[in-house]
Amino acid sequence: MATTRQLHVDDLGSPYGKVVLVQGPEELLADRTVEQVLAACRAEDPGVEVARTSATGLGGGDLTQMTSGSLFAARSAVVVDDLADASESLAQALLAAAARPSPDIALVLVHRGGNKGKGLIDKLKKAKVAHFPVTPLKPKELVGFVEHEARRRGARLDPPVAQQLVDAVGTDLRSLAGAVDQLAQDAEDGLIREDLVRRFFQGRAEVKGFSIADAALAGRTTRALEELRWALASGTAPVLITSAMASGVRGLGLLSGVRGRGNDNEIAADIGVPPWKLRTMRQQLQRWDQRRLARAVRLVARADADVKGAADDAAYALETMVLQVSRLAGR
Structure with missing residues (x-):
């Protein structure tokens, strides 16, 4: 991902009292966005109780129970994945939560892309939830993504070497991130060079x-x-x-x-x-x-x-x- 498209939650402010919608088919970016929100929750309240669930089989009453507070923690963060599978009762409960968010709850909803559940997504957007789209990167953005991944790991590489890695590994972001992690660990002075990429991925x-x-x-x-x-x-x-x-x-x-x-x-x-x-x-x-x-x-x-x-x-x-x-x- 080019650094200009790197997702952050810095502008979200406090995640509590908000509903966050992470939408799009790029799984790595979606998962990272969720983790960023949860990290913000923990930074504000280290004792936050985190609950993760899938919308599949989840009813509106189940969500109400999960977001009603905890006996053991003052604040809660609830992540609901697979939003495309939300039932009608869950959809209504989510819209109610978006209209009247609890000040002690951070509710994170994840929709993995596609048209299924689009009606609910449109209504959540109208309710002005915090929306983080995670769309696939364009081919020209992949070099920037690789460079950013290297910097995250304290390493660096030149654009031609980044392109060499993209050519070798392909466009899957998880695979690219894993490849950069492997190379960064073996780059003696923090510089990922062409010969190192060839040594690891010359069979591609x-x-x-x-x-x-x-x-x-x-x-x-x-x-x-x-x-x-x-x-x-x-x-x-x-x-x-x-x-x-x-x-x-x-x-x-x-x-x-x-x-x-x-x-x-x-x-x-x-x-x-x-x-x-x-x-x-x-x-x-x-x-x-x-x-x-x-x-x-x-x-x-x-x-x-x-x-x-x-x-x-x-x-x-x-x-x-x-x-x-x-x-x-x-x-």
Whole structure:
């Protein structure tokens, strides 16, 4: 998550006497938001009694009992998950609580996304509950999320290394957060470097495919072939390699059409890459013109058809593609 979208409860003030709605399909962000609210509850009252439950099978009377106070604590925090499964009686009790919140209760409601329960969500919003949306991050925000995760753990990494990790691990935020945690523990001086990411995640197919494409498009034939042979030996699916190459060629074609227009952020958004990637692409583009790019498109399309069954030897088809594309770049 880019730091500009990092969720905080700082502006919530005291969580007591409020109903907090956490809504959206991004589970990691939802869970963190709930924990932030509970942390604020404990900071204000270390003796707070915390109760967690699911809306599934929970009735309105059950909620009333949970929010009626405790004999053992002056204040309570109640978390109700799976709000999409709320019954009619529970929905009515929640709306009543939103209309007349108890000053000693922090009520946190979690809706994991989707249209189910939308009517209740709309009514809660009209009641002006504190609303924290947790929507999936856009691809261009993932590098910022990785950088933020590193800072949370007292580590740091450069944007290209963050992108390398995203390429290796994928877009699942829990997986990315876990990967950063692992790397931060092994970064001797707190700096997560490219070689450390490679050591931990070099078996990931996405990294291999894009490494091959970057080397070939830069005219580094020997490196591209070495990466290709290593990828095939470790079981990378051929279609992932042609897909990465197609993405690289398509990106150069788009970049060639926007040269001199807009700032880097706008250009990167149009092409669908992070801004830091433009430097590498511009260096590659110095070797390419429209004629060569058109030729590369045909070479990649032929190889893609071959690895999907048009040819008997996928490895040979890939090697031919890499050689010919790299030679085009090297001229």
